Amino acid sequence: MSKKPSAKPATTNPAQSTTAGLPSRAPEPTVDRIEELAGRILRGDILLPKFQREFVWEKHQILDLLDSIANNYPIGSVLLWRSRELLKSERNIADLEIAKTQSGYPVNYLLDGQQRLSTICGALYWNGSEAESRWNLAYDLRAKAFLHLDTLDDPPLHQIRLNKIIDPSAYFLHVSSLKTLGAPDVDALEAQAKELFDRFKDYKIATVTLHEMSVEAVAPIFERINSRGTPLTIVDLMRAATWSEQFDLIDAIADISDELSNKYFGGIERKAILRSISAAAGGGFSEASIDGLRKHSSGELEAAVKSTKEAYSRAVDFMSTELHIPSDKQIPYVNQVVVLAEVFRLIKHLTPAQLASVRRWFWRTAVAGYFGGWNTGNMGSDQKAVTSFATAQKTEIESVVHDPGAAIWTAQQFRSNTAHSKILILLLAFSKPLDLLTSQSIDTGDALYHGNTKEFHHFFPRDYLKSKGVATRKANVLANFVMLTAASNKRITNRAPSDYLKEVKKELGGNLDKVLARNLITHEAFEAAMQDDYDKFLDERAKGIASAVSSLTGW
Structure with missing residues (x-):
């Protein structure tokens, strides 16, 4: 029995909300034909935001997925986000050009299912221009197996290129030519060809659509999606929201991480760095504030990244020298670094008294477990506390923490x-x-x-x-x-x-x-x-x- 590529069903949480703790409209499950989903992508109705990774499947994974469809095995569901939000999106999929989307028209951003839908688009709509293309695919009626071809020449009659499926007349013209083989198994080959055609025309998968939800509401759903075992995060989502020819958020954060790697702190989470970039751009640490980054120009974003990079460099030096923390592996709570970096962003040179205060703050919040439940309210109060400390209104960074004692x-x-x-x-x-x-x-x-x-x-x-x-x-x-x-x-x-x-x-x-x-x-x-x-x-x-x-x- 052939195995399909790993594909987890989309997970949604109806409790995620845009107002009053409830979604403006419940997630809508539908059942759609795969051919129609592929067509919607090429028509620009389903878009691949810039946060989606490039196609990564190996050739055998492509064949496995096609085999799963041919055998009517389940291949998982697809998650879409229907929105008027303007996100930068890819203009090509599986070597095919995506039609331009009408301005202001609600579109469906593909949150989960990229590899599967890319495979279906490539297999069915390949333009046949490059012999070595991974989409040069055929089905061997005798072997009952899919295969990659390495030539643009017509294969033997018992092998049918998959891109003929979208053109019934061309497909069945090929099927009718099977009789010229004069082989005893012609009737079986014809039956097999018709069954393959019907399978790809009728195969359906579950599609869940999130309707008109804000980025803040979509983010926690998005973060639960797995792709190749790697969780997609709000960092990827915001990349699509802020992307331009001059600015790529992923590259900007990677540059900061590379700098920190030289100090053995390159493992600090990207989301923590994103919180700091948001604060440096005039916002806050929370997801709602992070969404505000979309309103800034590429120049403003680059300036925020630069100040964040400098702040993290000083914060890491502080942790190494003052706290004897040698690497990111020994940081008790990653969000401590977010607040610590804000201190060093606002104060370029700390006095000995300020350094002592920051040391006390670090140990107090660590031992009290304060950052174990860091919520939006804490984020706002901590940012205000750092500002008060930086402007000398307070001599300590005030966080509501209590000594847990020896227990x-x-x-x-x-x-x-x-x-x-x-x-x-x-x-x-x-x-x-x-x-x-x-x-x-x-x-x-x-x-x-x-x-x-x-x-x-x-x-x-x-x-x-x-x-x-x-x-x-x-x-x-x-x-x-x-x-x-x-x-x-x-x-x-x-x-x-x-x-x-x-x-x-x-x-x-x-x-x-x-x-x-x-x-x-x-x-x-x-x-x-x-x-x-x-x-x-x-x-x-x-x-x-x-x-x-x-x-x-x-x-």
Whole structure:
């Protein structure tokens, strides 16, 4: 059985709205013939916005899709956005020219289904000008298979070029010529040809159309669409809204990312950078403000990109030098960088007092988890807070955050991709940890730069806790993690703390307190561990971490 190319059905959310939390008109599902959809593209009724990627399917994927249609297999649905919004769109598809769209007329922008509809357009409407074209396609009636041809010459009669399907007279003239073969299977070939024709004429797919929704309402729907496993985002959508011969938003953001890559921060999300460009252009951080970029000239957009690029460069330098964050992998929350960049956009040279304030703001918002739920209201208030700070109306960047206390370190588990795990790693790095068994300095560079958690190990060994009936979740809480060399961790294995810590105490001697402090382990936590009292150890270790937090936040 042939397999069709991966194509996910379009996903829509009727709750997305333009007014009062409801769409002005519900998404409209229809069932359409593929030939008609292809024709609508060529007539300019369905447009491919500039955010759509170039055709990327390999030849075998094209054949797989055609085979799926011939066998009446489902190939997924298509998502359209019917709107009067003016977006820059492609003028060609599958080497075919798209007709000019009437000005002001509502059009349907193709949000999902580009590769499939491009394939159908190319297969059915190929103009036959280049032998090596991927659209030089035929169907072998005997083999019951599609194939690519490499010549403009007519193929054997039992092979029919697919672009004849749109011209019934030419197609059936070819079918009638099959009788000249004089072969015993002529009747079967004719039947196969008629079945193929009917399949492509009658094959239908589901089409969902979003009606007259704003960019702000379409954006969250758009961001859920997958194409080749890569989510399309509002960045791609806004590229189409702002594109001109002089300005390409994708290229502009890529230029900023390339600059940041030299500083090891090239992985900062494009959407975060887009928020900053919006602010630099006089708007805000939210999706509604981002939509305002369409109103600016290419010169104004280029100026906003330039100031954003400079701001991000300074913000990254600050994170590297002042916060000891070596790469984007260790940033607790990406949207912290958006606000941080706005600070450095508005203030070219920060005073020592301002630098100290920004450091406190960073640690407070990180530990409090403020950016874990950054909504439109927060975006607006944070932008105002930065402006007040930049104009010296305030001496601190005011965000509504609260000290979570020591409990956060016993409530959350250690996972490399979570914010508080990254924060614990940064806190330990700040303390310049020493190995518990050898008192040697631990190189935190690799762990921070690569986001590598292999150097982090359980203080109370996991297997030991399991033997005592402690649940895995409790064994993996943040307060139970320290940095150890692989050799020391191997020596500890699954021994009880009361066992291996005697060895530690003996070997370290007068250096014990220093080593414990560098690992954010209080004397009380150490004594609890010496008694194998895990609950008390967690409480006391959490207090030690919280103390380190207080020194950075001013809480």
